[in-house]
Amino acid sequence: MEEYDAVVIGGGHNGLVAALYLLRAGWSVAVLERAGTVGGAVASGEVTLPGFVHDLYATNQNLFVASRAYADFGADLTRHGLRFRVCDRPFANAFPGGRSLRVYRGYERTLDGLAAHDAGDAEGFADLYRFYQRFAAHLFGFYGCGLPSAAAAREAARLLARQGVRGTGELVRTLLMSTRELGESRFATPEARAMAACWGMHLDFAPDIAGGAVFPILEMFSDMQTGMAVVEGGAQRLPEALAAAIAERGGTVRTGAEVDRVLCRNGRAAGVRTTDGTRVAARRAVIANVGPRALYERLLAPDLVPASVRRGAGGYRYGPGTLMLHLALDGPVPWAAGEELARFGYVHVAPYVDDLARTYTEAKAGLLPAEPLLVVGQTSAVDPGRAPASRHTLWVQVRAVPAEIRGDAAGVIRGTGWPEVAAPMAERVIAKLERYAPGVTGLVAAHAVHTPRDLEDANPNLVGGDNGAGSHHLTQNFLSRPFAGHRRHRTAVRGLYLTGAATWPGAGMNAASGRLAARQVLWDARRGVPRRARNPRRP
Structure with a gap:
């Protein structure tokens, strides 16, 4: 049986970052990822046409670029091919009548545009x-x-x-x-x-x-x-660089290795078992980059978990779902607000606050929203290499939609299953985009739809297509993330730790949860749990 100081379950960016910090402290580490590639919700691929590289989930990498993890390991990641492209037009909002508000990389320029709109x-x-x-x-x-x-x-x-x-x-x-x-x-x-x-x-x-x-x-x-940063060549290169840095430091990253049980001995995590029966021992810690329900309801034997913890994990709440629409375009988006808008990283199409409130209420009630928020990511405007010359990729995050469909708020789309609803919902999204960018429909060479069900199938942490991997409302945030009494990445089992978006500080490409989980592991080991462990330096 293979044996390491620590085993990390899940190769999302937080799991990979946690592994890097443990390796830096002199530990031996294995990362086991169920999918065929590392990355979790950080992935890219040619899902529409050859030559069009789409970020499938997360695309804006500002938080990672500003993270402590990037400061600590940026040189390693750069050596393994990670580069960022930064846009000096980070985001804008489009409104009816060809109007827009724009935020530039620069305070004065942004303020001048707002003043032209309204002095207040x-x-x-x-x-x-x-x-x-x-x-x-x-x-x-x-x-x-x-x-x-x-x-x-x-x-x-x-x-x-x-x-x-x-x-x-x-x-x-x-x-x-x-x-x-x-x-x-x-x-x-x-x-x-x-x-x-x-x-x-x-x-x-x-x-x-x-x-x-x-x-x-x-x-x-x-x-x-x-400004707004994206990974040059596709988001997948970020977790690939993390995995390469782990391997360079002597760590192991194994894909296609799904863990179905955390093994415990004398009330302490001692390793994991994969679905093919392979057992991997962990001398000092197991770190799970999964949601709390998956950890306590699937990966741990019921008799190891106190009833109060099972209730807390079972009560962990998820937000509404997300639909991702990827478009291959034969030209830039012809925004009614002017051609410069096609050079912005994000364009939000709501249009107004009441529309957002209505959309959220409809999604939570199980209804397909009549006017969902479109977060239009113009990725190839930031990184031109994502598409053939003069052509473009478009990343459209549709917020919010129901995980389980009960009906259509507009009374037009029939069906309650995402496989049958995906195509007409994509048509609704493109039709809304057409109202703000007349002619865009004629530029669509191909498209791909990823429904909430698809998102969860690709990454089980995105339950119901919740791109944040769990609600961030006040009752499930700060000291109560993932739930009250479950803090600082420790779990109900000694030697078992939790990381990822379900833990503080929550969703986003900030890598903070992975760093904090590794720091907690090292701190506990330094204090003598278990006694035979070496005394690693605190990161």
């Missing part, structure tokens, strides 16, 4: 940017800490020392806002309010859900400062 919007944007400048370092600091932890306590102390009770209270009040409240507190027009609210829908924050304001604040201004 420019004033509110400037005020919100000052807020971001005051608090961003603290917010990103908390995202890089385990919760609870001494590091988080020190960050809270720094916040109080620098901002005082009044400033800290202002931060807390703002972060508890819904995206509708955030927009109404700062912006004068429906267009600018929608610009903020669309970012909340990337997760599962409809306009009227408390706590939705934090992600739009961070995303709007970090994109404005840094």
Whole structure:
């Protein structure tokens, strides 16, 4: 039987990052991935026509570029072929009548465009940017800490020392806002309010859900400062580079190896068993890059899990589903708002806050939304090598849709199964895009649809097609992620740890969960659990 210091279940980016940190500390590590390739929700492929490379799921890599993991291992990843392309036009919103709002890589240029739209919007944007400048370092600091932890306590102390009770209270009040409240507190027009609210829908924050304001604040201004980054040549190259860096350090990455049981001895994780019966021993730790339901209901024997933990895992909630539409185009998108819009990384098509609220309510009720949010990723505008000369790839994330269909909000599409509904829903999406970009339908050379069911089949962590791998509402976030009492990546079984989007700090290509899980593993080993383990340095 093979034996390693640690075994990582799942080759998503957090699992791979955790493995790298353990290898750096001198551990032997094996990563076992069920799929034929590593990456999880970071993948790319030619799913429409040869020569058109599409990011199948995640595409915006800003969080990874800014991560501690990239700072620590960026040189290794670059050596293994990872490159980024950065767009200086990160995102925009398109509205009826050929209107748009645009955020550039640059404050003054962005503010000038908002002022031309409405002076009140420019004033509110400037005020919100000052807020971001005051608090961003603290917010990103908390995202890089385990919760609870001494590091988080020190960050809270720094916040109080620098901002005082009044400033800290202002931060807390703002972060508890819904995206509708955030927009109404700062912006004068429906267009600018929608610009903020669309970012909340990337997760599962409809306009009227408390706590939705934090992600739009961070995303709007970090994109404005840094632009939007995609992986040159396709998102798949990122996990491939991580896997190559693991192999270079002596680690093992095995694909097509699905784990069906965590093996325990004397109440402690001791290894794993794969579906073909192979057993792999873990002397010191097992790290599971899976959802809490999968861990406690499938991978662990029931008698090892206290009833309270089983209830907590069973109550883990998922947000609404996502539909991905990939288009191969014979030319750039002919936006009614002007040809420059075709050079932006993202274009949000909602159009307004009430439309977002209606869409979310319909999706949660099991209805196909009549007017879903379209997050239009113009990937080949950022990385021209993704498509043949003068042609383009288009990445359309449709938010939100139901995991299980009960009907159609528009009363047009018949059927309640995704296989039969996929084609007419794609037609609805393209028809909506046509209203904002007249002539785009005639440019579609081919398309591919990935339904919520397809997303879950490709990556079981995306239950119901939830691209965030679990709701981020306040009752399931911060100290309560994945659920109350389950903190700092430890589980109910000694030596078994949980990482991934279901753990703090949640979804996104930030690699923070993998780094924090590895740090917790090393810290526990350093304190003598188990005693025979070597004393690795803390990362």
